[in-house]
Amino acid sequence: MTGFNxxxxxxxxxxxxxxxxxxxxxxxxxxxxxxxxQKVLMQFAMDTSAFMExxxxxxxxxxxxxLNSPWPTRVFQAKGEELELWNWQVSGGPGGGGTSYAWQYLxxxxxxxxxxxxxxxxxPAMVDDRDDPWSGKFKITNPGGSAAEFLGKRxxxxxxxxxxxxxxxxxxxxxxxxxGEGSQGGLGAQLKQEDVFAIxxxxxxxxxxxxxxxxxxxxxxxxxxxxxxKKTFWLNTGFNPSDDLVPEKVKIQDHCTSKVTSWFxxxxxxxWAEVPDTRKxxxxxxxxxxxxxxxxxxxIWQLSTIEELKGSHPKIFHFGKYHYQGPSNHxxxxxxxxxxxxxxxxxxxxxxxGGKIWPNxxxxxxxxxxx
Numbered sequence: 426m427t428g429f430n431x432x433x434x435x436x437x438x439x440x441x442x443x444x445x446x447x448x449x450x451x452x453x454x455x456x457x458x459x460x461x462x463q464k465v466l467m468q469f470a471m472d473t474s475a476f477m478e479x480x481x482x483x484x485x486x487x488x489x490x491x492l493n494s495p496w497p498t499r500v501f502q503a504k505g506e507e508l509e510l511w512n513w514q515v516s517g518g519p520g521g522g523g524t525s526y527a528w529q530y531l532x533x534x535x536x537x538x539x540x541x542x543x544x545x546x547x548x549p550a551m552v553d554d555r556d557d558p559w560s561g562k563f564k565i566t567n568p569g570g571s572a573a574e575f576l577g578k579r580x581x582x583x584x585x586x587x588x589x590x591x592x593x594x595x596x597x598x599x600x601x602x603x604x605g606e607g608s609q610g611g612l613g614a615q616l617k618q619e620d621v622f623a624i625x626x627x628x629x630x631x632x633x634x635x636x637x638x639x640x641x642x643x644x645x646x647x648x649x650x651x652x653x654x655k656k657t658f659w660l661n662t663g664f665n666p667s668d669d670l671v672p673e674k675v676k677i678q679d680h681c682t683s684k685v686t687s688w689f690x691x692x693x694x695x696x697w698a699e700v701p702d703t704r705k706x707x708x709x710x711x712x713x714x715x716x717x718x719x720x721x722x723x724x725i726w727q728l729s730t731i732e733e734l735k736g737s738h739p740k741i742f743h744f745g746k747y748h749y750q751g752p753s754n755h756x757x758x759x760x761x762x763x764x765x766x767x768x769x770x771x772x773x774x775x776x777x778x779g780g781k782i783w784p785n786x787x788x789x790x791x792x793x794x795x796x
Contacts, residue, residue: 464769467749470661471773472794475744478654479775482675482742483790485646486734489677490780490788492639493728494538494561500631501528501537511624515611518602519566525611527624534572534596535563535579536628538728538786560785571600575686575708583784586735592680592727594708595628597621597687603703614690614701621689621706629713629725636718636726643677643729650674654744662749670745675733683724684708730782734790739778741795746770 511527518525519533532539540561568577575594582588598621603612651671658666686708690701711724718725733740748768773794780790 463749464771467662467747467771468773470658471744471747471771473661474654474657474666475742475773475775476792476794477657478651478671478744479742479777479792481646481649481653482740483777483792485642485677486731486777486780486782486790487788488642489639489729489731490782490786490790492635492642493783494786495540495788497537497631497635498539498561501531501539511620513612513615515613515615518611530598530602530612531624531628532564533566534599534602535565535576536595536597537632538562538784539564560787562784562786571688572596572686586783587730587732588680588728588783590678590680591724592682594684594686595625595682595711597625597628597685598689600688600703600705603688603690612690614692616689618689618691618704618706621687625685625687629711629718632725632727633713633718639679639726639729646677647674658747664749666747670747672742672744675731675740678730678732679720679726680728680730681719681724682727683711685711728783734777734780734782737778737781739776742775742777744773744775746772 512524514523515525519529531537538561562583563579565576565580565583568580570576575596576599578593579596582592598612598616603616651668651674654671655666655668658664685706687706689704689706691704692699693702711718713725720726731740748770750768774796776793776795777790778793781787
């Protein structure tokens, strides 16, 4: 009688444990992969949302920095613009002789923050940023003379990142511009009272447009604050984050010029001929027909700053923690219970830096995600 071969059945006993264990291990790998996929999805969504939200501030900062100086420079100096209808043939002046334009005197007296001129260079002594076509500040040659009180105050704003909300007085032309010679004067009897008023109206009109654009920049930033973050997160995950995850919006501060003054000539008849007499337009409030041209309703807008973006210090957004729920599994287990009530979460930080609002405005802000 042939005996039974019991050795063939020895593999069955371990198999009852090994094969189910392998199956459970495979299921475990799948479930862990699902959790990891959810974590990666949530983190990528949070990073993308943070980048999009911080980009709104970066865009607003670049537009404001451009409005603060580079754009006024281009507008006031561009050939064919209305201001260049006022030009004079002088032996001195900021153009160094020959044809001097109104914008050269306005730049010299700090009527607008200017960067390196694109068409015609003024006196090199007054330019200290020749290598940077974007930077700009009030290019005041000499804060002394007949307008020392006004020019000195305006020149001081070139050395602070937080200028006053009231920038003081526009000095369109100084007494030295009218009567002097050399690098300061040259206008003599050419600059009449009606010329000064016409130039003032044009400058005010240009800055009225600037104010409208600056207002739109603030409005767009305010309206879109939080929108891009929440919409981007929802599009990537299908979940709606709460408002608590979005940092508070920054404050954009307007700075205005409240008064205007200038010197000009009046032709006074004498027994022999008319002779030029230098007169002063006393400092007058900028009203523009009673229409507000600045955030406080007085004066006219000239530049804006952002408190959180002073100097070269970056603005860092810390986006709140988003506690997410993982996918369902084959075992009906809420994996969050394994963390003793500490729900897993994702968070993000974004940095807005690389540019400058004031002084030496540089519209080069960019966004970087921080680990």
